[in-house]
Amino acid sequence: xxxxxxNHRADEQSEGSFDMERPRFLEYIANTISGPLCxxxxxxIDCLCSWPCILMQEGRTGEIARLVEVTGVKTAREAQxxxxxxx
Numbered sequence: 001x002x003x004x005x006x007n008h009r010a011d012e013q014s015e016g017s018f019d020m021e022r023p024r025f026l027e028y029i030a031n032t033i034s035g036p037l038c039x040x041x042x043x044x045i046d047c048l049c050s051w052p053c054i055l056m057q058e059g060r061t062g063e064i065a066r067l068v069e070v071t072g073v074k075t076a077r078e079a080q081x082x083x084x085x086x087x
Contacts, residue, residue, distance in 0.1 A: 005025065
């Protein structure tokens with residue numbers, strides 16, 4: 001199992017963290033799998049972090065795919081609050 005994240009900033013920001021709109025972060029994962037993950041419970045985030053992830057840029061020709069590790073997830077509310085504790 002792996003996840004696929006597609007983001008327009010994946011090439012410009014290939015290291016560190018980046019923002020992704022919540023409706024889009026499960027866009028390329030089958031509905032049978034994404035349904036239980038969309039609530040971003042601790043269990044769902046642990047599951048996402050346990051899978052290899054293919055990260056690709058969007059909207060360009062000659063996209064580059066990278067194998068990356070998801071190490072944590074923060075909601076926009078958590079990021080704005082400035083909390084360092086990722087789920």
